[in-house]
Amino acid sequence: TYSGDGNRDLSFDGKNIILLSESGSDATILDCGGEPDSYQGFVFKNGEDSSSVIDGFSITNSYSPMLGNEAAIICQSSPTIKNCQISGNLGDGILCSYGAAPKIIDCIISNNTGAGIRAGWSDLTMTGCLVFGNSLDGFSINYGAINVSNCTFAYNGGTGILLEGDPPKINFRADDSAMVNNCIMAYNAGGGVKQWFLFYPSLRMECNNAYGNDEDDWSVNEYNVDDEYGNISEDPLFCDYDSRDFSIANISPCAPDNNDCAVLMGAREIGCTMTDLNDDITNNQIPDKFALEQNYPNPFNPSTIINYSLPSQSNVKIVVYNVLGRQIKILVDAEQTAGKYSAYWNGTDEDGHDVTSGIYLYKIITDGYISSRKMILLK
Numbered sequence: 001t002y003s004g005d006g007n008r009d010l011s012f013d014g015k016n017i018i019l020l021s022e023s024g025s026d027a028t029i030l031d032c033g034g035e036p037d038s039y040q041g042f043v044f045k046n047g048e049d050s051s052s053v054i055d056g057f058s059i060t061n062s063y064s065p066m067l068g069n070e071a072a073i074i075c076q077s078s079p080t081i082k083n084c085q086i087s088g089n090l091g092d093g094i095l096c097s098y099g100a101a102p103k104i105i106d107c108i109i110s111n112n113t114g115a116g117i118r119a120g121w122s123d124l125t126m127t128g129c130l131v132f133g134n135s136l137d138g139f140s141i142n143y144g145a146i147n148v149s150n151c152t153f154a155y156n157g158g159t160g161i162l163l164e165g166d167p168p169k170i171n172f173r174a175d176d177s178a179m180v181n182n183c184i185m186a187y188n189a190g191g192g193v194k195q196w197f198l199f200y201p202s203l204r205m206e207c208n209n210a211y212g213n214d215e216d217d218w219s220v221n222e223y224n225v226d227d228e229y230g231n232i233s234e235d236p237l238f239c240d241y242d243s244r245d246f247s248i249a250n251i252s253p254c255a256p257d258n259n260d261c262a263v264l265m266g267a268r269e270i271g272c273t274m275t276d277l278n279d280d281i282t283n284n285q286i287p288d289k290f291a292l293e294q295n296y297p298n299p300f301n302p303s304t305i306i307n308y309s310l311p312s313q314s315n316v317k318i319v320v321y322n323v324l325g326r327q328i329k330i331l332v333d334a335e336q337t338a339g340k341y342s343a344y345w346n347g348t349d350e351d352g353h354d355v356t357s358g359i360y361l362y363k364i365i366t367d368g369y370i371s372s373r374k375m376i377l378l379k
Contacts, residue, residue, distance in 0.1 A: 012052050073086060083106050116132075160192045289309070
């Protein structure tokens with residue numbers, strides 16, 4: 001960890017150089033010192049272009065007393081930011097303005113008290129990034145052109161992606177456009193994708209998944225988000241959010257084999273295996289007894305996985321109850337062959353409404369076996 005003067009407010013002064021950490025972002029950490037002093041990690045204000053590169057750094061503990069003016073990384077030019085972690089800053093993660101055109105590649109931008117990325121009058125390219133847990137929007141832009149692909153925006157306090165513009169329309173730029181492809185926007189408090197006003201002459205969104213956002217998954221004015229363009233609203237099946245593992249399960253709709261676009265959606269590839277409720281398994285995988293396993297994660301928010309085993313073909317019903325014994329939701333009600341299976345619960349009732357925090361019971365009923373366990377939903 002590097003801190004103090006000489007390790008913050010770093011500027012390339014217009015030079016096109018590559019600053020590379022040999023040990024990577026987990027080991028090379030710039031601690032900007034926190035409040036009350038306002039310090040940033042990197043400042044690009046002198047005409048740097050894409051050949052100016054920072055690669056493999058963590059920037060944390062920057063302090064921005066006025067959101068929209070300062071951030072952990074300030075871009076007023078066009079650097080390349082790769083393999084960096086911008087996390088735990090008091091303010092925005094990255095701030096772009098004044099015609100900036102940065103390339104942000106394979107970065108983690110998380111748990112900042114402002115937005116993950118805030119941009120205005122910028123032309124921004126972003127790919128392979130994971131943006132989660134920020135107090136405000138995951139990514140917001142006020143006028144500008146963006147090309148965002150294979151990114152994951154999850155569990156942010158605002159919108160996953162916010163495309164905004166303020167009157168008067170004299171600020172309109174003829175080349176303002178937005179292209180968002182192959183991304184996941186999930187479980188954001190302010191919606192998945194939101195467009196304010198009608199200022200983008202070109203807005204295309206193809207092969208994205210917006211799911212489980214507290215407001216609308218899709219809220220755009222001039223673009224019809226529908227299956228014609230391969231956009232979906234299905235549980236992405238993250239492997240383990242509690243461990244910050246946003247890789248997806250093999251049966252996720254975001255995996256190339258499971259969507260009509262035949263593309264990977266999001267920033268992470270397949271990282272865990274789950275058995276589809278309808279998949280047969282080979283004989284050497286058949287369990288020798290019935291079993292209902294403890295859900296994981298537990299406690300959980302907002303979704304959890306329940307694994308169970310069948311030694312023979314059986315009618316199977318898995319039901320969630322509250323502690324008063326009232327039925328909340330039926331997760332499985334089918335005849336299944338012998339095998340190992342997983343059921344998923346996203347903390348909603350039969351009508352799709354979110355349930356409150358608390359202790360819940362889940363119960364399996366088969367032709368020859370009944371069992372139940374407790375689980376905790378903690379919001």
